[in-house]
Amino acid sequence: MAWVVTQGTSLEEPRPSYMYKMVLLGSMSVGKSSLAYRYMRNDFRELLPTVGCSFFMQTLQLDEATVKFEIWDTAGQEKYQSVCHLYYRDAHAALLVYDIANKQTLSRAKLWLEELEKRFLPDEIVIALVGNKTDLAAEREVTSEEGEEFARTKGLLFMETSAKSNYQVNDVFMAVVQELLRREKEKASKPSSRGRSTVELRASRVVTRCC
Amino acid sequence: VFQIDLGKQPEVSRREPVSAEEWAKNMDSEGRILDVDYIKRLIFKGGLCHTLRKEAWKFLLGYFPWNSTKEERANLQKRKTDEYFRMKLQWKSVSEEQEKRNSRLRDYRKKDVNRTDRTNKFYEGEDNPGLILLHDILMTYCMNDFDLGYVQGMSDLLSPVLYVMENEVDAFWCFVSYMDQMHQNFEEQMQGMKTQLIQLSHLLRLLDSGFCSYLESQDSGYLYFCFRWLLIRFKREFSFQDILRLWEVMWTELPCQNFHLLLCCAILESEKQQIMDKHYGFNEILKHINELSMKIDVEYILCKAEAISMQMMNCKELPQTVSEILGIENSSATPDSDTGEDESGAELSCAASLYQSVPTANGTRDGAQQAAETQSLTPA
Numbered sequence: 001m002a003w004v005v006t007q008g009t010s011l012e013e014p015r016p017s018y019m020y021k022m023v024l025l026g027s028m029s030v031g032k033s034s035l036a037y038r039y040m041r042n043d044f045r046e047l048l049p050t051v052g053c054s055f056f057m058q059t060l061q062l063d064e065a066t067v068k069f070e071i072w073d074t075a076g077q078e079k080y081q082s083v084c085h086l087y088y089r090d091a092h093a094a095l096l097v098y099d100i101a102n103k104q105t106l107s108r109a110k111l112w113l114e115e116l117e118k119r120f121l122p123d124e125i126v127i128a129l130v131g132n133k134t135d136l137a138a139e140r141e142v143t144s145e146e147g148e149e150f151a152r153t154k155g156l157l158f159m160e161t162s163a164k165s166n167y168q169v170n171d172v173f174m175a176v177v178q179e180l181l182r183r184e185k186e187k188a189s190k191p192s193s194r195g196r197s198t199v200e201l202r203a204s205r206v207v208t209r210c211c
Numbered sequence: 212v213f214q215i216d217l218g219k220q221p222e223v224s225r226r227e228p229v230s231a232e233e234w235a236k237n238m239d240s241e242g243r244i245l246d247v248d249y250i251k252r253l254i255f256k257g258g259l260c261h262t263l264r265k266e267a268w269k270f271l272l273g274y275f276p277w278n279s280t281k282e283e284r285a286n287l288q289k290r291k292t293d294e295y296f297r298m299k300l301q302w303k304s305v306s307e308e309q310e311k312r313n314s315r316l317r318d319y320r321k322k323d324v325n326r327t328d329r330t331n332k333f334y335e336g337e338d339n340p341g342l343i344l345l346h347d348i349l350m351t352y353c354m355n356d357f358d359l360g361y362v363q364g365m366s367d368l369l370s371p372v373l374y375v376m377e378n379e380v381d382a383f384w385c386f387v388s389y390m391d392q393m394h395q396n397f398e399e400q401m402q403g404m405k406t407q408l409i410q411l412s413h414l415l416r417l418l419d420s421g422f423c424s425y426l427e428s429q430d431s432g433y434l435y436f437c438f439r440w441l442l443i444r445f446k447r448e449f450s451f452q453d454i455l456r457l458w459e460v461m462w463t464e465l466p467c468q469n470f471h472l473l474l475c476c477a478i479l480e481s482e483k484q485q486i487m488d489k490h491y492g493f494n495e496i497l498k499h500i501n502e503l504s505m506k507i508d509v510e511y512i513l514c515k516a517e518a519i520s521m522q523m524m525n526c527k528e529l530p531q532t533v534s535e536i537l538g539i540e541n542s543s544a545t546p547d548s549d550t551g552e553d554e555s556g557a558e559l560s561c562a563a564s565l566y567q568s569v570p571t572a573n574g575t576r577d578g579a580q581q582a583a584e585t586q587s588l589t590p591a
Contacts, residue, residue, distance in 0.1 A: 021494070028363060046329050049363045051447060052439035055498050070498075077363045082401065086435050090494060 017066040020180055022173075023088040025112045026097035027105040028076030031132040034163035035097065036073050039173050044164050050075045053087045060177065065184075067177055078108075088116070093126040093176045098147075100131045100160065101139040106147065113154060126179045128157035130172055135162040214420060215530070217522040223514040226257035228456075234263050242281025244270070255465040258456040264375045271462035272372075272388040274381070288380070295380045298354040299347065328370045331451055345373055348383045355387060362397040365390070367446040371454055396442050407441045408434050410536045411472050417533050418476050418519060422483045430493045436500040437475050444471060453509040460513060466520050468538030473523075477515035478507060 024032040033047045033054070040056045056071040074080075074087050088094060096112050098105040109129060116127060129151040131142060144160055151158030157179060159172040233253065237245050244250060259267050269275040274291075275284050305313070328334045333341045348369060353361065369386050376382035395403025411434055416423045426432050439447055444461065446454055461471055482503070486496055523529060524539055534540050 048328070048447075049366075051364050051367070051442060053497070053501065055501055075363060079362055079397070079399065079401065083435060083438055086497070 015065055016184075017068065018180070018184065019068040019070065020092040020177070021070045021072060021090060022093040022095065022176065023072045023074060023091045024095045024097060025074055025084070025088065025109075025116075026076055026095075026130075027078075027099070027102075027108040030076065030097045030099040030102070030105050031163050032076060032095075032097050033073050035095070035130070035132060035161065035169055035172075036071050038163040038166060038169045040071075042166070044166070049077075052080075052083070062177070062181075065181055067181070069173075069177065085115075085119070088119070091120075091125060092180060093128070095128050095130050095172070095176070096156070097130045097132050098142065099133050099136075100142045100147075101133055101136040103141040106131075106142050106150075110150070113156075122155065123183070126157070126176055126183070127154075128159065128172060128176050129154075130158075131160040133162060133164070134160050134167055135165045215417060215526065215528055217418065217526055220515075220518045221521050223518045223521070225510055225514060226253070228258045228260040229253045229263060229267075230260055231263055234259075234267065242284070243279070244277055247277045251463040251465060255460055255463040258459050261455075264455065264459065265377065265381075268372070268375055268459065268462075269381065269385060271459060272385045273391075274384045274388050291384050292380045295351065295383050299351045301354045302350050328367075328374075328451065331370070331374065333374050334370065341373065344379050344382070345369060348373065348379060348386060351383060352386065352390070356390070356394075359390075359394065359397060364443045365397065367443040368393060371446075371451065371458065374451075375455065393444070404438065404441060407472065408437065410469060411437060411441075411475050413530075413532050413536060414472055414476050414523075415479060417523065417530065419480060419483065422479070422487070425487050426496070429491065429496060431496050436497045437479075439501075440475055440478075441471070445474070448504050448507060449509055450505060457509055457513070466517065467524065469536055470516065470520065472536070473516040473519050474512060476519055477512050478503065480519075481507075481512070481515070 024036060026032055028049065033050050034044060036056050037047060038044055040058060050073055052075060054073045056073065058069040058071065060067040060069060072087050072091070074084050094112075094116060096109040096116075098109040113127065113129075116125065129147060131144070131147045147160065148158050150156075157172075157175050159168050159175065161168045161172055163169055229250070234250070237250050239245055254267070254271070269284075270277055275287070279287070333339075334345070345366060349361065349366060352365075368389055369382070372385050372389060373379075373382040376385060390397075393403070395406070397403075412423065412432065415434070423432065426434070445457055449457060457474075461474075464470070467473075482499065485491075486499060489495075491499055520537070523533065523537060529539070
């Protein structure tokens with residue numbers, strides 16, 4: 001997998017720029033689009049069920065780097081799984097989202113993980129397991145411990161969120177970015193044989209439209 | 212590679228939407244439509260004015276037979292109303308416990324319905340009557356088609372229909388007819404989607420093999436980026452008002468079969484330059500196409516697609532696969548849009564020449580009329 005990286009003109013510009021593709025996967029109605037919408041617009045509302053895929057772009061000016069973040073939001077229904085692989089192609093990160101008030105959705109997230117494991121090597125992709133809808137605490141079917149334990153055994157990042165009440169949404173996206181940057185650093189310190197493609201970032205065409 | 216020359220793309224103009232007077236003038240005293248082909252042709256060229264939609268869509272979708280009288284339609288509606296409420300009662304009387312054990316019903320209950328077209332006034336706000344109807348119709352559809360179950364995207368197809376009908380029963384039966392056309396898209400293996408993508412690639416190759424080769428070089432030859440267009444007939448690509456126009460034009464089944472695929476070709480051809488100039492790769496193509504949503508001019512794209520249809524129908528060396536997809540020459544395959552409701556007469560009356568003379572602003576119709584002669588045997 002090609003890490004799309006722009007090192008900038010390293011002499012004049014100390015901060016490197018990275019472009020990352022993140023894909024949101026999970027059952028239908030677990031809140032994938034709502035997480036993206038909360039993160040991008042800091043708002044919550046009823047969204048159309050995603051058909052195919054929709055995109056969000058975010059540019060983050062961090063201390064250590066400029067990160068262009070492309071978020072690919074996918075349709076959750078099982079029937080659409082056959083086309084979903086098109087969307088996570090070349091992804092650098094994935095959020096596997098489930099609904100804490102619906103146990104089945106965790107099983108589905110596990111299946112997604114198997115799917116990703118078939119297509120990516122562990123160091124090729126950062127995966128976070130996200131238990132969404134903590135606002136539905138009264139209807140909880142999956143304990144925090146259960147989610148956390150599963151994530152730990154599989155080496156995934158883990159966080160519980162609520163897109164509705166804006167709980168830890170920004171945090172989970174930031175945790176993924178930090179992990180991606182940590183891996184960048186690690187790789188820089190021990191250069192691998194894998195070639196890095198240097199790609200010029202397009203003149204900041206920042207799209208924050210959602211469908 | 213041998214390249215078929217399609218010639219220059221003809222200029223096409225569109226007309227005003229069909230007015231209430233035009234519609235009324237084409238009806239006899241018993242409410243029978245006099246010249247079905249003529250009226251379809253008018254609708255194809257200009258769509259319908261909004262007040263007419265509630266009535267005309269019932270014909271276009273196949274709920275009302277074209278040759279029926281007003282009285283026959285009233286009887287049909289009465290019968291269909293009973294039938295609808297019988298099916299509705301079936302799910303209404305399912306207990307909570309029963310529902311827990313029925314995954315199909317549970318799926319239908321999921322929140323999706325509440326997420327349909329919420330920015331449209333008709334479906335705005337909590338506990339909106341429009342939303343409740345949308346939900347009830349989809350639940351009843353489950354009783355009508357147990358095997359299909361609920362698929363994301365179905366409510367997209369229903370919402371404009373319900374918006375126009377403003378009536379639960381009529382909307383349901385029109386939706387049933389529409390789903391008869393769209394059913395395959397939603398089936399387990401998505402066979403309808405696969406078939407359409409293959410057909411689209413045949414058409415696009417004929418139109419622009421260079422672009423096709425480019426897409427192939429970017430691993431995009433399967434045209435998956437058109438998935439959403441095809442699945443829900445462009446519902447997410449245009450504004451709600453534009454979709455009403457686009458759909459009624461498509462439902463005329465003019466000027467050929469699978470006109471929606473030519474609409475895809477028209478949009479793709481409009482984007483080709485940018486895609487190739489900027490050398491977009493797999494991800495960028497997907498993204499670019501996705502972001503066209505709400506940016507396409509519906510009248511422009513209808514003109515372009517019609518022009519492409521004329522190019523293809525005038526082509527003397529049209530590949531067999533393409534003529535079969537478009538249903539021209541004496542092809543036997545035609546889209547199946549009728550509901551099977553006492554329509555034997557309607558089918559006959561539709562089989563006449565598709566191109567009656569239609570008054571248009573300029574004389575650009577010659578090509579189409581020529582083409583019509585070659586396809587006048589196509590059953591509609």
